[in-house]
Amino acid sequence: MxxxxxxxxxxxxxxxxxxxxxxxxxxxxxxxxxxxxxxxxxxxxxxxxxxxxxxxxxxxxxxxxxxxxxxxxxxxxxxxxxxxxxxxxxxxxxxxxxxxxxxxxxxxxxxxxLRILFPSHDSVSATYDICQQHGVDLTIHRVKGVVESIDRTGKELTDKQYEALAAGIESDYYHVPRGRSLEELANELDISHQALSERLRRGHRTLIQQTLK
Known part of the structure; x- marks a missing residue:
């Protein structure tokens, strides 16, 4: 799988x-x-x-x-x-x-x-060992099956995209008129407004693409 x-x-x-x-x-x-x-x-x-x-x-x-x-x-x-x-x-x-x-x-x-696809859990362990042997600090944060990686919309938001979108909802960024400006929301997340703009745009693109399928 x-x-x-x-x-x-x-x-x-x-x-x-x-x-x-x-x-x-x-x-x-x-x-x-x-x-x-x-x-x-x-x-x-x-x-x-x-x-x-x-x-x-x-x-x-x-x-x-x-x-x-x-x-x-x-x-x-x-x-x-x-x-x-x-x-x-x-x-x-x-x-x-x-x-x-x-x-x-x-x-x-x-x-x-990095997001890497492996044929099995054993290959994940073997690759980690290989990286360690060659002085490459590969830190594994999450391991999941291919089926688990697809959410209800058919494609998963990254953690940062989800965080940015959720913060936008909670802070009324999407309300009319807006409760927060892009700069204010970026300050709350402790990132640049440019980085926040990119994350929101990518998140919007993922959600829109899946909705229009």
């Missing part, structure tokens, strides 16, 4: 540690993460921050990147194609030794949140 694992890893053991340190409000969301025939990892990622010009410069200077190309620009975020240095490819390789598939990766505040 398969097992889905939610885990975290320090950015200094994976990717973009320099960028997160230089620009604390940066958020990175992986669009696609695959191993090509040449054994390179070439993901497409969305990056968002208050100043996207600073993000581009930080990405180019980051010790984990070898080449970056901005493909699409929007007001608050940009889509990049990034070629990573070898150590990132090594970590992805370790996660796949026991047939693990990296479904999603999100980075912010000096760490990465």
């Amino acid at each position: 398969g097992t889905i694992v939610d885990a975290t890893m320090p950015a200094d053991q994976f990717a973009l540690a320099d960028t997160f340190a230089q620009l604390p409000d940066v958020e990175c969301e992986t669009v696609q993460l695959v191993a090509n025939d040449d054994d390179s990892v070439a993901p497409f990622v969305w990056l968002s921050a208050s100043d996207m010009d600073d993000v581009h410069e930080a990405l180019e200077a980051d010790s984990s990147t070898r080449d970056v190309e901005r493909l699409l620009e929007k007001e608050d975020r940009s889509l990049y194609h990034v070629t990573w240095q070898a150590r990132i490819r090594i970590v992805v390789y370790l996660l796949g030794v026991e047939d693990g598939t990296l479904l999603d990766a999100r980075g912010e505040n000096g760490r990465w949140e």
Whole structure:
């Protein structure tokens, strides 16, 4: 049936540690993460921050990147194609030794949140041991079956999206007129208004997509 694992890893053991340190409000969301025939990892990622010009410069200077190309620009975020240095490819390789598939990766505040699909619980344990042996601090937070990972709407909100949406309801952010501004709600959650805007938008998209099916 398969097992889905939610885990975290320090950015200094994976990717973009320099960028997160230089620009604390940066958020990175992986669009696609695959191993090509040449054994390179070439993901497409969305990056968002208050100043996207600073993000581009930080990405180019980051010790984990070898080449970056901005493909699409929007007001608050940009889509990049990034070629990573070898150590990132090594970590992805370790996660796949026991047939693990990296479904999603999100980075912010000096760490990465990973969602990985494994064929069995035994493969989860084996991958954890492999990471420990190679000095990779993979912290597993939740392990669940594939069926359990799908909620009533057919797709699960992330914990942060749920927290943001719930806080918006509780604080009357969605009322007309609004009981809280975006900035006030962000302060309550102790995150930037940019980060909150992204989480709400992703949460809205998940709920709308499932409602319209």
